[in-house]
Structures are given as C-alpha cells and as structure tokens.
Amino acid sequence: MxxxxxxxxxxxxxxxxxxxxxxxxxxxxxxxxxxxxxxxxxxxxxxxxxxxxxxxxxxxxxxxxxxxxxxxxxxxxxxxxxxxxxxxxxxxxxxxxxxxxxxxxxxxxxxxxxxxxxxxxxxxxxxxxxxxxxxxxxxxxxxxxxxxxxxxxxxxxxxxxxxxxxxxxxxxxxxxxxxxxxxxxxxxxSKGEPKANLFLTLTAIVLLGGGYAVALLVEGMAVLAVMLPVIIVVTIGTYLLFTQLSVYIIRRMKAKESFFWHKTNMILLSDLSFRMKDNARTFFMVAMVSTVAFSAIGTLFGFQTFLTAGTKENNPNTFTYYAYDNEEQADVALVNETLQKENIKANSEQMVLRYYEIGQDSILIAKQSDFNRFAELIGEEKVEVVAGEARVVEFDGVPYGHTKELIGQTIELKSSEELKANDVIYSKALPATDSYFIVADQHFEDLPDTTYETSYHAWQVIEGKEKVLEISEKLYEELEFKISAVEYEVYQINKAFGAIMFVGLFIGVVFFVSAGSFLYFRLYMDLDEDKQKFKSISKMGLTTKELKKVLNRQTVILFFAPIIVALIHGAVALTALSNMFYYDLFKESAIVLSVFLGIQIIYFFIVRYFYGKQVREAV
Known part of the structure; x- marks a missing residue:
C-alpha cells in the first residue's frame, strides 16, 4: 500500500x-x-x-x-x-x-x-x-x-x-x-472543572440586560445611533454568557443535591460541567453566526414588507394624477382611453388641491363635498363639518403630521369670520403627506387667496385588476412622474429587492448550515470519549432507556443552547428595526425565526439518530 x-x-x-x-x-x-x-x-x-x-x-x-x-x-x-x-x-x-x-x-x-x-x-x-x-x-x-x-x-x-x-x-x-x-x-x-467568576457572571447579565433594554426602548433614528454600541455590548455579554454564566448555573444546579441526585441528572451535569469550557467558544461562535443569519434575512424581509405595505397604505387609489403643466386634459383622456381599451372599469374623481397660508406654513384646505367624494371613492365614510368650524384631517398611516399644531388653529375668512378646528379625524381620502383642514362648503369660497394649487385626479379600479400592472407600465412611459400607480410602485420595490433577497437568503442559509456543522463537529469530536464513558457507566447499571434519555438531553443542550440565544438576539434586533420604522414586523420576524428553528430541529433529529446509534452500538 x-x-x-x-x-x-x-x-x-x-x-x-x-x-x-x-x-x-x-x-x-x-x-x-x-x-x-x-x-x-x-x-x-x-x-x-x-x-x-x-x-x-x-x-x-x-x-x-x-x-x-x-x-x-x-x-x-x-x-x-x-x-x-x-x-x-x-x-x-x-x-x-x-x-x-x-x-x-x-x-x-x-x-x-x-x-x-x-x-x-x-x-x-x-x-x-x-x-x-x-x-x-x-x-x-x-x-x-x-x-x-x-x-x-x-x-x-x-x-x-x-x-x-x-x-x-x-x-x-x-x-x-x-x-x-x-x-x-x-x-x-485533565482540564479541571471550570469555575465561574462571580464578577464576570454578573457582568454578562448586566451587559445582555442593558443591551436588550436599550435596543427595545429607543425609537426612530436613535436606533441607528445605538446600534454599534449595542452590538458590541451584546457580543461581549454573549461570550461571557457561555464562558461564565452557563458554568455558574451548572455549578448551582450541582450544588442542589435534591436535583443533582435525581435519576440521571448526575451523569448529565457532571459531563456537561467538564465539557462546558471547550463547548463555550463553539456555542458563542454558533450563536453569533446564527444571529447574523437571522438578523440579515429578517431585516431584508422586514424592510421590503415595510416599503411595500407603506406604499399600499399611502396610496389607496389605483391611479393618481397631478397636473403640472397645460396638458392635463390630454393626459386624463389618455388614462381613460387606456382603461377603456383594456376593458378595465374604474370610478374616478377630480378636484383642485388648494393650499393657504396658515401661520408660517402652507396648509391644504378642502371643502366637505370634495373630501366626501374622494372618501367614497376608497370606501371611507363621509364626514360633516358644522358651520363656523373646521376639522383637522390626519393622513392615516403617517405619524409625522402637524396635527397638534393645527388643533385650535384659527382660519380667518374674507368676511372677517373665524373658523376654529377643535377635533381630528383620520382618513386616506386625499393625498396629503401632512395634516390639513376640512371646512363646510359655504365657507370655502370665503377663504383668502391661495398660495398654491394643483389639479388632482384619482381612479379606483373595480374590474380588471389583473391588467393594472401591464397598463401602468405603459402609462408611466407616456406620463412619467405626473401619474402614480400603486401596483407599479410595489412591483418596482419588489424588483429592486428581489436580487437582494435572493442573495441574502443564500448567504443566510450558508451561515446557518455552517453553524449547524460547527455543532456537529463539536459533538463528534467527543464521540470516542462518550462511547467509552457510557460503556463504563452501563456496567454500573445504566439501562438503555436511561442512556437514551441522557443522550437526548445532552444533544438538545448542545444544539439548542446557542440557537435559542441566537433566536432571542434576532428577535430583539428585529424588534428594534420595527421601532426604527414605527412599523410592526412581528409577523415577518416570526416567519424568519420559525423557518430557521424548523431547519435546526430537522438537523437535530438527523444528528441525534446517528450519534445515538453509534453510542448505543458501542455500549
């Protein structure tokens, strides 16, 4: 040979x-x-x-x-x-x-x-x-x-x-x-039984607790400001969790005799205590690699959902058109002809958006009848404005409006009469990116001169929705920035994010498979030692059922201790992302974390079967 x-x-x-x-x-x-x-x-x-x-x-x-x-x-x-x-x-x-x-x-x-x-x-x-x-x-x-x-x-x-x-x-x-x-x-x-430093153990708790608290409590752009410090703190805390806190917990469990001497706990804890020092670094690496995979894919998925959902939320109409030049009549005719040609039925409304100087700002003021026509177009209830008053409208889904500043604000009419806004309603009827006023029709013509105005058209498709994306592309080519189609905008977002999601998913899966492989290597490095150990213990009366129970617990701890930590890290990270966007990403976070946990569970059952089989055969 x-x-x-x-x-x-x-x-x-x-x-x-x-x-x-x-x-x-x-x-x-x-x-x-x-x-x-x-x-x-x-x-x-x-x-x-x-x-x-x-x-x-x-x-x-x-x-x-x-x-x-x-x-x-x-x-x-x-x-x-x-x-x-x-x-x-x-x-x-x-x-x-x-x-x-x-x-x-x-x-x-x-x-x-x-x-x-x-x-x-x-x-x-x-x-x-x-x-x-x-x-x-x-x-x-x-x-x-x-x-x-x-x-x-x-x-x-x-x-x-x-x-x-x-x-x-x-x-x-x-x-x-x-x-x-x-x-x-x-x-x-002999490496000796590892001992935990009390100061470092408490430090691990403080670092993880403090990092989580900051990540969960801050909102908006403050999330970006604290991101790096939180990552550093949580990373150090995670390392101390596996090298110090876990050892401390095991020693405390061993010190409790009623628990330590209960059935096979002694075998499990004694072995785990001696091996924790070697496993700690592997656990730390697996936890951090898995956290990167969870957070990266969850962030990409969540950000895409946030953008698409926000686009749909802020654009309740199928098509909207703003007249920026003298071609309004021809442009609107083109939209109507295109819809008719494709056999698409749609309801439409038109109005002039008028802005007035209120205080130091230019604020939209709409009359009741116009507002109600557009509210009915998207299925919202009509509103009534009492003569002599005004109502503040906050665009539902936009948390940055100047609603508080408009409440109690006075609108002066040409007739010297004053309208005061006392209450707020939430609506998506008009395309305002800020809060605005509604007044009764009889007061609208008595408003002072406008600072700015533009013609606005909206269409709501009721039949033929499957053709909307196709004709949207055609209309964008003809009218460019003057028309907006929510389906087309969502399509463009998904198109832009498609490549990022595809790449992120593959890289995340590679990271996660590698993390599982690290655990496999760590487990099989001690296979010969485990065979000899359980063979010796079996001679002292350890039954096959008890052996299987110890092996299951040992494998569960090895596989899921770092994964559970990674899941918690990932959940906190995605919650912080939700706070930054003021958007609930619970569903997206749950999907991502559940999928990865499911993969790890399948991996666990496969490895447990072959690992347990080899140990039992040796015994």
Whole structure:
C-alpha cells in the first residue's frame, strides 16, 4: 500500500466523522458555483439593472469564498483535535511528524477535491431549477435560460482547489510542534472543572440586560445611533454568557443535591460541567453566526414588507394624477382611453388641491363635498363639518403630521369670520403627506387667496385588476412622474429587492448550515470519549432507556443552547428595526425565526439518530 493509498483509506475509514465536513464543504461550493452561474449568465449583461444583479452575485460569491476559508479552517482544526491519539500511535509505529503532516495534507486535498467536484455537479443538476426560481424572485427584464457555464465551472474549481491547498498547508504546518507525549495523551489531560467568576457572571447579565433594554426602548433614528454600541455590548455579554454564566448555573444546579441526585441528572451535569469550557467558544461562535443569519434575512424581509405595505397604505387609489403643466386634459383622456381599451372599469374623481397660508406654513384646505367624494371613492365614510368650524384631517398611516399644531388653529375668512378646528379625524381620502383642514362648503369660497394649487385626479379600479400592472407600465412611459400607480410602485420595490433577497437568503442559509456543522463537529469530536464513558457507566447499571434519555438531553443542550440565544438576539434586533420604522414586523420576524428553528430541529433529529446509534452500538 502506497502512502497516497494510506491517506485515501484514512478518509474512507473516517467517513462518519468527515461526513458533515464533506457535505458542508460541498454545499458551500455549490452555493458559490450558483452565484457564479448568475454572474456569468449572458442575460445579465444587458440592462443596467441586470448588470447590477450580476455585480451583486459576484460580491456575494466573494463573501461566501472568504467565509468558506474560515469555516473549512475551523473544521479541519476540530478534526485534528479529535485525532491526536491516532497521530501519537502512528508516531510510535515509526511515522515521522513530516509524514503525518503530509498525510493530513493529502487527506484534506482528497476531501477538498471531491467536495469541489460534488458541489459543481450538484450545481449543474439543480441549475435549471435555481434559474427558474431566480427568474421569478429577481423579476428581471429577460429570461434566465439554461446555458453551459464553462466560466463558472472553471472559476469555482480553481478557486476552491486553491482554497483547500492553502488550508491544507496551514493545517499541516500547525502540527509541526506537537510532541509524542502530547499526542498520546490527547484529550486525556485533565482540564479541571471550570469555575465561574462571580464578577464576570454578573457582568454578562448586566451587559445582555442593558443591551436588550436599550435596543427595545429607543425609537426612530436613535436606533441607528445605538446600534454599534449595542452590538458590541451584546457580543461581549454573549461570550461571557457561555464562558461564565452557563458554568455558574451548572455549578448551582450541582450544588442542589435534591436535583443533582435525581435519576440521571448526575451523569448529565457532571459531563456537561467538564465539557462546558471547550463547548463555550463553539456555542458563542454558533450563536453569533446564527444571529447574523437571522438578523440579515429578517431585516431584508422586514424592510421590503415595510416599503411595500407603506406604499399600499399611502396610496389607496389605483391611479393618481397631478397636473403640472397645460396638458392635463390630454393626459386624463389618455388614462381613460387606456382603461377603456383594456376593458378595465374604474370610478374616478377630480378636484383642485388648494393650499393657504396658515401661520408660517402652507396648509391644504378642502371643502366637505370634495373630501366626501374622494372618501367614497376608497370606501371611507363621509364626514360633516358644522358651520363656523373646521376639522383637522390626519393622513392615516403617517405619524409625522402637524396635527397638534393645527388643533385650535384659527382660519380667518374674507368676511372677517373665524373658523376654529377643535377635533381630528383620520382618513386616506386625499393625498396629503401632512395634516390639513376640512371646512363646510359655504365657507370655502370665503377663504383668502391661495398660495398654491394643483389639479388632482384619482381612479379606483373595480374590474380588471389583473391588467393594472401591464397598463401602468405603459402609462408611466407616456406620463412619467405626473401619474402614480400603486401596483407599479410595489412591483418596482419588489424588483429592486428581489436580487437582494435572493442573495441574502443564500448567504443566510450558508451561515446557518455552517453553524449547524460547527455543532456537529463539536459533538463528534467527543464521540470516542462518550462511547467509552457510557460503556463504563452501563456496567454500573445504566439501562438503555436511561442512556437514551441522557443522550437526548445532552444533544438538545448542545444544539439548542446557542440557537435559542441566537433566536432571542434576532428577535430583539428585529424588534428594534420595527421601532426604527414605527412599523410592526412581528409577523415577518416570526416567519424568519420559525423557518430557521424548523431547519435546526430537522438537523437535530438527523444528528441525534446517528450519534445515538453509534453510542448505543458501542455500549
């Protein structure tokens, strides 16, 4: 057997340990390859919008590549830790440290080569489906047909072979100073039971509590001002949570004898206490990586929802038109003819928006009959204004109006009579971005001279809504900024966010899969130790049922401790985003966090099955 065959057989024999590393690396290669397919796609070299999408894909591929380097480096370091004893035995058989480094280099290159080939192959298999999905999500101007991505294949293969080469060199290099005695003892060196520092434990509570409180209490643009300090504080608090607070809680639980001696708690807590020091850093890394994934995707999803919902909220009419020149009659005729030609039925209204100098501002004042016509157009109730009074209208959905300033304000008429506004109503009838007045019809003609006025038209489609987007594009080409169509504006928002959402989703999934892989590596690093431990305990009377119970609890803690922390971090971050926009993002936050939690639960059941099976077979 040659040395290369020996290295290859090592990989094959350790396939259970290398499985998650190989699959995660292959998935990362596939994602990078997918972005490369888009970046080199002929259809994305046309319009400026498509070119920006291609550029975004290139940037995303770069982010994935950089993250892949650190992910694979961490993974290999984890494997080296679990194979110390194996290396020691090989040295006893006469293998030099140089040969061990060469073996590790070859093993990693073998895995890297097949992971790269596998990732590219999977990317090619699913390329057509991904292109179809992206075509709908990205809302591009052209069709993303399937093509043979020679450039993408070449770039992906070379990039990841180079990446695995340098990581293999680095990993083999760090083995150079290991001594035989250290390798033979491996993880048998007693690390001692970790002890928690009370001051650092309290610091963790204060930092997390303070960070959460600030993030949840501030509103508006103040959220941006406190964002960086909160991130720093919560990050430090999270590290102390796993290194200090968790250890303190475990020691307190062990100190309570009634709990510690209850059934199998002693086995669970004793083992968890000794391993917490090693797991703490992995927990911290998983929690922060998962938080980034939750927050990034939740923010993108929430911001898109905020914009689309806000657009619909502030534009209750299907079409609105403002007359900025002398072509009003021709423009309105064009809109009506287009609707009629497409067999679209719509109700319409027209009025002149008149603004008057009230105090230091120019304020819209509408007469009751005009307001009621537009209110009826969008299905709102009519209002009545008592003679001698005025009513303040706040546009429903705009929290920045000057309503308080207008309440009690006096409107002077030409006849020297004064109208006073005493109450407020909320409406979307007129397109005001600020609060305004309604007066009775008999007072309207008695108002002073206007400071500004413009003609305003609105259409509300009642039949043929499925054709609105199509004709909106035509009308925008003809009338440009003079007409507004809510469906078209929402379409443009989704089009702009499509690429960002697509990229963010892929990057978030890569981060999350990597976080799950970190947990898998941490669990399997201690597999041999767990086999020996439970085998010894079973001889003392541990039943199969109790063994299964301990394994389940241990795996649950390992998998869900960092994920629960990440979910809390993500929920706080998305709540802060809601406070910044003054918009409830609970639904969007719940969807994002639930999806990721569901993925982690599925991952947990898969790993628990194979991990538990191996331990039970050893026992």
């Amino acid at each position: 040659t040395f290369r065959q020996f290295a290859f057989n090592n990989v094959v024999r350790n396939k259970k340990l290398y499985a998650a590393y190989f699959l995660s690396s292959m998935f990362t290669v596939m994602v990078f390859f997918t972005f490369s397919i888009f970046a080199f796609h002929p259809a994305l070299s046309g319009s400026e919008m498509n070119q920006s999408v291609a550029q975004g894909m290139n940037i995303s591929a770069g982010i994935i590549y950089v993250f892949s380097f650190f992910f694979i480096l961490y993974s290999m370091s984890s494997f080296l830790q679990s194979r110390k004893k194996e290396f020691g035995l090989l040295m006893m058989q006469g293998m030099s440290m140089r040969q061990i480094r060469s073996m590790v280099f070859l093993e990693n290159m073998i895995i890297g080569f097949f992971a790269t080939i596998g990732g590219i192959s999977l990317g090619l298999i699913f390329a057509k489906g991904i292109l179809l999905l992206a075509e709908n999500v990205l809302i591009l101007d052209s069709e993303l047909h399937f093509y043979l991505p020679i450039q993408a294949v070449g770039l992906t293969f070379v990039s990841f072979i180079v990446l695995f080469f340098f990581i293999s060199l680095f990993v083999s290099y760090i083995l150079r100073s290991k001594k035989l005695i250290d390798l033979m003892k491996g993880d048998k060196k």
